[in-house]
Amino acid sequence: MSDEFGGIMSINLSGMKAVLLTDLTAIREAFLDKADSFADRFNHPLNEYVNGVKGSLIFENGKGWKLHRRMTLRALRNFGMGKRSLENKINEEARCLARSFQDENGRPFNPQPTVQNAVANVICSISFGSRYDYDDPEFRRLLDYIKVFMEQLSGPSLVGAFPRLWFTPLYKSLKNQNDECRTFLRGLVEQHKDSFDTNDIRDIIDVHLQENEEGGAEENIPQSLIWRGIFDLFAAGTDTTSNTILWGILLLTQYPQVQENVQQEIDDVIGRERPPTLPDRLHLPYVDATLMEIQRFRPVACFIPPRAASVDTELRGYTITKGTQVWANLYAVLHSPEHWKDPEEFIPERFLSADGKRTETREAFVPFGAGRRICIGEQLARMELFLFMTNLLQRFTFKIPKEDPKPNLAGEHGITLSPGRFRICAVTR
Template sequence: MAESAQEILQISGLNAQTCLVFCVAFLLANVLLKRPKKLPPYPAGRVPVLGHLLALGRAPHLQLTVWRRQYGDVFTVRMGMEDVVVLNGYTAVKDALVDRSELFASRPQNYLLDTIVGCGKDIMSARWGTEVKQRRRFATLALKTLGMKIGTGSIEEKIKEEASYLRNKIVEYDGQAFDISNDVNVAVANIICSMVFGKRYDYGDETFRELSESVSNVIAAMQGQIVTVFPLLRFVPGVNRSSMKALKLNSKIKALLWDEIAHHRENLDRENPRDFIDFCLLQLEQQEKLDRFTEENVMHITHNIFFAGMETTTNTLLWSLLYMTLNPDVQKKVHEELDAVIGESLPALSHRPQLPYVNACLQETMRIRTLLPLNVPHATTQEVKVQGFDIPKGIKVFPNLYSVHMDPAYWPDPDRFDPERFLDAEGNVIDKPESFLPFSGGRRVCIGEKLARMELFLFFSTLLQSFTFKAPEDAPPANTDGVVGITWGPHPFKLCAIRR
């Protein structure tokens, strides 16, 4: 326990004097503030000021899932001075996110997330209400119009083109060990740029490189931030170093987006909108579908699309390739299915129904390594009863999606990578099994789910059609624990891509 406390202080830059001042302040607050009487129970391990932070450690979803066995599907953890209700398992999570979605559809206050992604003027962090509902509907319709769909007008051709660029880039490594993460990140970022800016960038373009790197660096800088739990610490020099770095990098991203909006405004073709920004600017002129919609909303929603669309899809692809290197028998079955169905032609979305094992591999990747183990935090829109407990209005709620995807009652031997979980007796893929919510659900379901699934299928099938992925010779066993931050990504790893 002492070592954990020391680690937190070192990470956050706290010195003894600062720590003492805040400990006294928070202890006084702890005495004055009373906990609601009917909240779900606290697990053991709560300490003054920090609450359960020490017990949760760097991978809180793991400890929360362990506590589920002792305290049940619903309990309360103390995050600093704040109570957070945790929902575990498919029944409790589905009840909140899907069956009674409206009651759990809001967002809690979160200083760092709010400041970075939109302060309520966006989609991701905005509190639930008429305005965010309108923004979600508008953004979804715009993305569908721009190609987030199957059939005429689909963005499929652009994804296939980008997959070919990625394949050609990997060929340059000539079978030598390399880190594929940057190349995958660039490819995924280019799909977002195609939809939002109406253009793709060469991999060496300076503006594009700065944008993609800044997004990744902001997400990395936001990980493990003590100011998220204790917002007042943002005013303490040293302690606020990482958060200030994230905000500085984020200002560069926003400046670039403002430049793009200005450029689009100067060249707007009202009869033929080219991309997402054009659609937004036309909506600004018409003011028909959205209340109090401004250019600031445009910037923040565009910002959301980059943050939500890049990191999640990139990490899912990285996990899928890592698991291919760890399971050569699975990779062999993927190769056999691709060869039998596609041959030498390029993979297309029309092939998807004929490639159940390829789809099952992607589903299993999303299950075993849930990209957002605790989802984006939710908040209740009114007082609600959950399994006999009274949950107050506005309280923060963690839906533990990791516990949903690793529940032995639905997924026997859950730590084993086994795509056949997603195949029925006839070998057809099971698209919507129980206890599977990789894109969340209900009112706050990911609006880019269809785009992400298109990207994952086309990138994965193109790469596996072209290469056999292997771990470098004499390399230590790959670490699949991953790094938990805003998303759950793999540790840096190298692989060899052998042309088939």
């Protein structure tokens, strides 16, 4: 459609007019140059039905959202985002994941549940100060719900087109799971309240409780809504990063020479004994380039959650009326021949300098979005992707079982783009 109509067009989504941006220039103009006009989040009626928007990191607007985002970003940094303390937690979780892979003894298995467990535990440790055994039944139910939630509540879904179906028997099971998830997270907030110590701030829930205790009524998030932001962190952070890691594993099985090159660089710089550290990334340009190419080739966020015009405004010569939803097609930008040579090919070298000694980020590399609502967990996701993948490739070579069909690299569309179900053999190096 963009080839015919250009980088900005209007489309009809279930009876609602929407503006779709598929051109990098249009996206930058809207979300960077005219940020004040497009800073709001468009709220689909389904959002209100499922979990509400008050207290949300993703869907709330105005002063409450700005306060919540600023507080959460500060908390993420305080609890180690980009720092050695969190690096150690991720490496320990990566070792648990590697042990789980090792227990398969080279036999075919589905890596999705254990990768999701490992990534979720990183979010859990930051958000509510705990990690869970991979076979913990309560933890497993929560993760299963997140997976189904992301698959079934996407824009093209039936309930997305007809939100009131949420209250019908058709979605009774998912609604019950959603209620269970709410109860679980609210229970954690209550537990934290009972054991709260202002001199021992353990996690993001405690940060909110502390802010409530020290701030005024207009400068905090009501206790009854703390769970809502934690849900956003947990759901979005778990699904996106685990799917990126799964895409990485799958793509390396299809490009064995790239996998071999990555392993050789890891061997040369780190070896196979000590765990990787974040400073190692500077000395692993091919590894870094491969991780960026994974995110470009199969971005898990094909479309970022839609913005809304906060006022009548003009964009690229068109009038966008207040309240219109505005979608940015990141997949189109990341696969545009205008910005990428052979965009449908998996080529990590596109991110390397001419001498291959450093990575070079392109302007069109936007897997985390742009502007004021750029992914709040970008730095955390980059840490996790580097440390998990490097730990795994130190220890294993990934292959698709000989008896399995060639995997489908198109992916499955939900709220995020996932690789679907596939099996691997993790062969010890």
